[in-house]
Amino acid sequence: MRTSSSSSWRARNLTLPSFHCPDEAGPPATIARAESVLISVSTYKLTSQSSDKLVLTLPQKWSEEAHLEMMDKCNIQKAILSVSSPGTHLQKNEDASAVELTRYCNDCAANMKRTSPDRFGFWASLPLPDVEASLKEISRASDELNPDGFALLTNHHGIYLGQPEFDPVFAELNRRHATVFIHPTMPCHSHGGSAAPMTQYPAPMFEFFFDTARCLLNLLLSGTVARCPNITFIIPHCGGAAPPLLRRCASLGPMLNIPTVDKNVTYDWVRERLNSQFYFDSAGFSFPEQIHGLMQHISAERMLYGSDFPFTPTPAVAALAKAHDEHVPGIFGEEGQRALYAENAKRLLEKKTI
Numbered sequence: 001m002r003t004s005s006s007s008s009w010r011a012r013n014l015t016l017p018s019f020h021c022p023d024e025a026g027p028p029a030t031i032a033r034a035e036s037v038l039i040s041v042s043t044y045k046l047t048s049q050s051s052d053k054l055v056l057t058l059p060q061k062w063s064e065e066a067h068l069e070m071m072d073k074c075n076i077q078k079a080i081l082s083v084s085s086p087g088t089h090l091q092k093n094e095d096a097s098a099v100e101l102t103r104y105c106n107d108c109a110a111n112m113k114r115t116s117p118d119r120f121g122f123w124a125s126l127p128l129p130d131v132e133a134s135l136k137e138i139s140r141a142s143d144e145l146n147p148d149g150f151a152l153l154t155n156h157h158g159i160y161l162g163q164p165e166f167d168p169v170f171a172e173l174n175r176r177h178a179t180v181f182i183h184p185t186m187p188c189h190s191h192g193g194s195a196a197p198m199t200q201y202p203a204p205m206f207e208f209f210f211d212t213a214r215c216l217l218n219l220l221l222s223g224t225v226a227r228c229p230n231i232t233f234i235i236p237h238c239g240g241a242a243p244p245l246l247r248r249c250a251s252l253g254p255m256l257n258i259p260t261v262d263k264n265v266t267y268d269w270v271r272e273r274l275n276s277q278f279y280f281d282s283a284g285f286s287f288p289e290q291i292h293g294l295m296q297h298i299s300a301e302r303m304l305y306g307s308d309f310p311f312t313p314t315p316a317v318a319a320l321a322k323a324h325d326e327h328v329p330g331i332f333g334e335e336g337q338r339a340l341y342a343e344n345a346k347r348l349l350e351k352k353t354i
């Protein structure tokens with residue numbers, strides 16, 4: 001079992017770039033697992049500045065020590081930090097404080113990576129929807145902070161990724177061959193007004209999954225993915241609610257001659273892109289059911305592990321890791337298990353941004 005592994009087993013894996021432990025029973029070593037976390041400093045600022053934007057109370061206080069403790073308990077060698085929902089641009093039109101908070105979070109994460117490069121990497125945040133400031137932060141972070149990629153939200157104050165407003169940002173990320181991790185957030189209900197999320201339920205329960213589908217489908221249908229072949233996208237939670245809609249949307253878009261839909265989109269093209277330009281993570285209740293919808297479209301080489309710590313507290317991360325261990329071998333086989341737990345993440349993290 002991963003949780004009963006000896007410390008020497010973990011220590012050996014910290015130094016050896018090997019995925020095999022022939023003298024140890026149990027699953028393959030977890031070399032690197034992608035995950036998202038709300039950095040503690042931003043948690044403080046978020047709760048004090050913008051409690052109305054928080055969609056879920058943090059069930060476990062975040063600290064670097066708590067994160068490392070969780071990683072050791074669940075046999076996670078390396079974690080990629082990022083700021084999850086609601087991001088670093090908290091109040092609409094308050095661009096200056098968003099720039100300040102973004103830089104602060106990125107500097108903190110960069111410092112953690114600098115001091116513990118074997119345990120932490122990070123996706124840098126951007127102060128979207130401020131496009132000009134985001135272009136500047138892409139440049140500053142890339143030149144000075146050595147991020148592993150960038151973290152965006154499905155929508156930024158109601159503007160979805162894939163909308164023309166964000167084209168300059170995607171063009172720059174494409175020019176830099178960036179990896180882009182996209183975490184869902186509250187669907188925006190101040191635009192249009194015909195429907196609103198059901199706020200009696202915490203948004204991560206299901207609204208996040210619908211927002212993931214909106215964002216991913218818009219990135220594909222708008223031509224953003226086609227225009228940005230150098231970007232590697234990471235979509236968490238097994239793609240949210242998108243998997244059963246992929247064929248429908250890829251087929252209906254061109255069939256209905258919708259002017260904003262890229263004319264080259266077909267389901268075969270979508271499938272080819274998902275298997276060459278995308279990774280998906282397994283954060284949340286992916287097993288035993290949800291994983292099967294996504295695996296209709298992609299191969300095991302596109303899967304990463306995700307913890308969602310600290311929104312998912314340590315005991316729940318451990319329980320979900322146990323569910324992985326129970327179901328992954330049967331669904332993916334031994335080779336696929338090594339790919340999901342370690343090799344895919346390692347391959348992705350070795351990809352350099354310009």
Ligand SMILES: [Zn+2]
Nearest residue numbers: 036236283308
């Ligand atoms: Zn998440």
